Each structure stands twice: as C-alpha cells, then as structure tokens.
Amino acid sequence: MLTVNAYAAPSATEPLVKTTIERRDVGAHDVLIEIRYAGICHSDIHTVRGEWGAIAYPQVVGHEIVGVVTEVGTDVSKHKVGDRVGVGCMVNSCRECENCLAGEENYCLNGNTGTYTAVDRDGTITQGGYSTHIVVDEDFVLRVPESIPYEAAAPLLCAGITTYSPLAHWNAGPGKRVAVVGIGGLGHMAVKIAHAMGAEVTVLSQSLSKKGDGLRLGADHYYATSDRETFSTLKNSFDLIINTVSAQIDINAYLKLLRLDGTLVNVGAPPEPLPIKVFTLFGNRRTFAGSSIGGIRETQEMLDFCAEHGIAPEVELIDADHINEAYERVLNSDVRYRFVIDIVSMR
Numbered sequence: 001m002l003t004v005n006a007y008a009a010p011s012a013t014e015p016l017v018k019t020t021i022e023r024r025d026v027g028a029h030d031v032l033i034e035i036r037y038a039g040i041c042h043s044d045i046h047t048v049r050g051e052w053g054a055i056a057y058p059q060v061v062g063h064e065i066v067g068v069v070t071e072v073g074t075d076v077s078k079h080k081v082g083d084r085v086g087v088g089c090m091v092n093s094c095r096e097c098e099n100c101l102a103g104e105e106n107y108c109l110n111g112n113t114g115t116y117t118a119v120d121r122d123g124t125i126t127q128g129g130y131s132t133h134i135v136v137d138e139d140f141v142l143r144v145p146e147s148i149p150y151e152a153a154a155p156l157l158c159a160g161i162t163t164y165s166p167l168a169h170w171n172a173g174p175g176k177r178v179a180v181v182g183i184g185g186l187g188h189m190a191v192k193i194a195h196a197m198g199a200e201v202t203v204l205s206q207s208l209s210k211k212g213d214g215l216r217l218g219a220d221h222y223y224a225t226s227d228r229e230t231f232s233t234l235k236n237s238f239d240l241i242i243n244t245v246s247a248q249i250d251i252n253a254y255l256k257l258l259r260l261d262g263t264l265v266n267v268g269a270p271p272e273p274l275p276i277k278v279f280t281l282f283g284n285r286r287t288f289a290g291s292s293i294g295g296i297r298e299t300q301e302m303l304d305f306c307a308e309h310g311i312a313p314e315v316e317l318i319d320a321d322h323i324n325e326a327y328e329r330v331l332n333s334d335v336r337y338r339f340v341i342d343i344v345s346m347r
Contacts, residue, residue: 001025002032005346006131007323008058009048015324016048018346021060021127023135024120031079031141032071033087038129039064039154039315040339042185042246043269045327047117051271055117062129063089063115064154066144067343076138084144086303088157089293091115091126091140103297105140129154130323132346142300145307152312155185155338156303158293159313163190163242164302165294166265167197170240174198179234179241180219181254183210186244186267188314188337191217194242196309202238204230204254213336217314225249231257236284244268252280255288263287313338319345 002023007016026032044061046052065087069079079085092113093105100108113120116128128134144153163186172178178199180190187203194201195218202221203214211222223230234257241254246268255264255276262284266274276288294302306312314337318326326339 002133002135004131004133006060006127007320007346008060008127008130010058012048012050012057016130018320019058021131023133024122024124026071026073026135028073028075029138030073030135031069031076031085031138033065033067033085033134033136033141034070035065035067035129035132035134035343037066037151037154038062038341038343039158040323040326040330040341041155041158042330043158044128045330046246046269046271052269056125059117059125060127060130061116062131062341063087064157064159065115065129065134066150066153066157067134070133073138078138079141079143084146084150086142086144086153086157087115087129087134087136087140088142088161088299089115091136092121104295106293106295130320130341130346132343140296142296142303145303147307147310148303149312151317151340151342152315154340155189155313155315156306157299159185159189159338160193160306161294161299161302162186162267162291163244164193164305165298166242166267166289166291167194167199167240168298169291170263170265172197172199172240176200176239177202177237177259179204179238179257181225181241181243181249182245182268183214183337184244184333185313185335185338188213188217190242190244191219192311193305195219196305196311202234238262241265242267246270248272248274251275251288252277255280255286256283258284258286260284261287263289265289265291267291315340317342321345
C-alpha cells in the first residue's frame with residue numbers, strides 16, 4: 001500500500017482538510033499516476049455536501065485528473081512510465097454488459113465504478129484526485145496529447161466529455177443551430193466544442209455580463225434569458241439545446257425554442273425534479289433527453305479532437321490550501337471558468 005497526501009471532506013458540513021490516504025499496490029494491469037493537476041467540478045461540491053445522497057466520510061473527491069505515469073503493472077500494454085495521462089469520472093465497469101461491450105462504460109448496466117464514493121474491486125471506497133497519486137486500471141486511463149496545456153487538460157476529463165458527448169451524438173455541425181444554456185465550467189466548453197464542430201452557436205445566459213466572453217469563445221449569438229422577449233424572439237429556432245445549469249429553470253420555455261425534431265439535452269444535474277408539460281413535447285415533435293459523460297473510447301476521441309482544434313478550458317490555477325475558498329467561489333459563480341488545483345502544492 002502507498003500512503004499519499006490528499007484533501008478530504010470530514011463530513012457534509014466541515015471544510016476539506018489535508019490528510020493522508022492509502023492507495024492499493026500496483027496490480028498486473030494497473031498504472032500508478034503522480035497527479036499534477038486536478039479540476040474542481042460542481043459535482044465534487046454536491047457530493048461532499050451530501051446533496052446527491054449520503055456518502056461515507058472522510059471522502060476525497062476530484063474526477064478531473066492529469067498526471068504522469070510513474071509505475072506500471074507487469075501486464076500493462078497501453079501506457080508506459082513517463083506518459084502524460086488522465087483519469088475522468090470512472091475507474092472501472094463490469095465490462096460484460098451490452099453497454100460496456102459497445103464502448104459505453106459510462107452507461108454500464110451494472111453500474112460503473114466512479115472515481116470517488118464508489119465501491120472499488122477490493123471492497124474499499126474509491127478516493128478521487130485531490131491527492132498526490134492514484135492507482136487505476138490501464139483500461140480507464142486516457143492519453144493526454146502533448147499539444148493540450150498540462151494545467152488546462154484536467155477539466156476536459158469531465159466538463160469536456162460531458163459536453164462533447166451529446167454534441168457528437170446529436171450531430172452538431174455545419175447547418176445545425178445549437179444553443180448552450182449557461183456559460184460556466186460546462187457551458188464554456190460546450191460553446192468551444194460546438195463552434196469547432198461547425199455549428200451556429202447561441203448562448204442563453206441569465207444576463208449579458210459574459211457576452212464578451214461568449215463571443216470570444218466561439219458563440220455567434222448571445223441572449224439574456226432574464227429578458228422574456230428572448231423566448232419570443234427565439235421560438236422554433238434550434239436543432240439542439242445543451243442545458244448545462246444545475247439550477248431550476250422553466251424547462252418548458254426552453255423546449256419551445258426547438259425546431260422540428262429538435263432535442264434539449266440536460267447535462268446539468270439539478271437536485272430537484274424539472275416539471276415537464278407533455279403537450280410541450282408534442283409541438284415540433286420535440287425531445288427532452290439526458291447525457292452522462294462518455295465512454296473511454298469517446299473520451300479519448302474528445303481529447304484528440306480538442307488537441308486537433310486547439311481547444312482547452314479557461315482555468316484559474318490554485319494551491320491546495322485554497323480549495324475551500326474555491327468551493328465558495330464556484331457556488332457564487334465567481335470563476336471563469338474552471339478551478340484547477342496545482343497538486344505540487346499538496347506534497
């Protein structure tokens with residue numbers, strides 16, 4: 001066992017604290033990664049505060065992880081010592097169900113093993129990337145292209161794939177009109193990726209305060225949803241809407257912005273139900289859908305796409321002792337657009 005430094009939540013109500021955790025010995029198919037950077041996702045905050053259900057404490061979160069391989073198991077063939085690699089939201093799956101066999105491990109019918117708060121193969125609870133090292137099965141380790149800035153690569157492993165997957169699945173591209181609801185950690189990546197795919201991109205944000213950023217990131221249009229005229233002006237406009245916010249919104253008003261056979265996809269995860277008026281779906285044969293990260297194959301595809309198109313998240317780098325402050329700033333929407341922890345500061 002390897003003892004490593006980490007930051008953990010002692011309970012749902014206390015700040016994260018510096019501690020140590022144990023990592024399993026490197027098995028035949030495992031990779032030991034020295035973590036260099038870890039992104040802060042809103043999901044981390046929901047999790048440690050018990051907003052998505054009870055968890056075991058102490059808990060180390062973080063599922064946007066990049067680092068360098070420092071040891072490989074005897075049977076590892078996909079990675080070698082010195083490789084730049086990443087780990088996202090899952091570290092294993094059953095590998096036997098039809099979804100896993102189709103390369104969609106994120107939809108494992110037996111439940112994939114999350115990077116944190118999940119039961120690992122040895123019966124322990126998985127601990128995430130707010131730590132100096134992690135041991136992961138080689139099949140769930142991604143290659144990080146050299147052209148992606150190291151410190152900016154981490155959020156691609158959640159924010160990047162969470163938005164890339166629905167954009168790819170619903171065929172965003174030339175001739176398609178795509179709207180992105182919200183321009184935070186997820187939304188700003190959706191704008192960049194949809195623009196690179198060739199779609200006409202519109203940002204729908206609460207206010208116009210980030211309009212300059214939205215246009216710089218690749219949006220063609222930008223509207224404030226606090227102005228009710230927006231919903232009249234844009235009625236029947238979009239082929240695809242990606243909703244990235246985790247707050248309550250009038251989902252029926254957004255559905256009415258869809259064209260014939262248009263789809264609204266939720267990737268934000270509000271803790272409360274979103275009420276749907278079924279008659280709203282009847283008009284224009286609209287679809288309301290959800291999407292959850294991506295499989296390992298698609299995540300690698302996303303990383304390669306971002307490398308090819310020069311896409312990287314907009315990040316603010318912080319030391320580990322500023323994690324709790326960063327959490328409060330995330331909750332106050334005071335970050336443009338993703339906090340990344342410099343893990344060297346944790347050693």
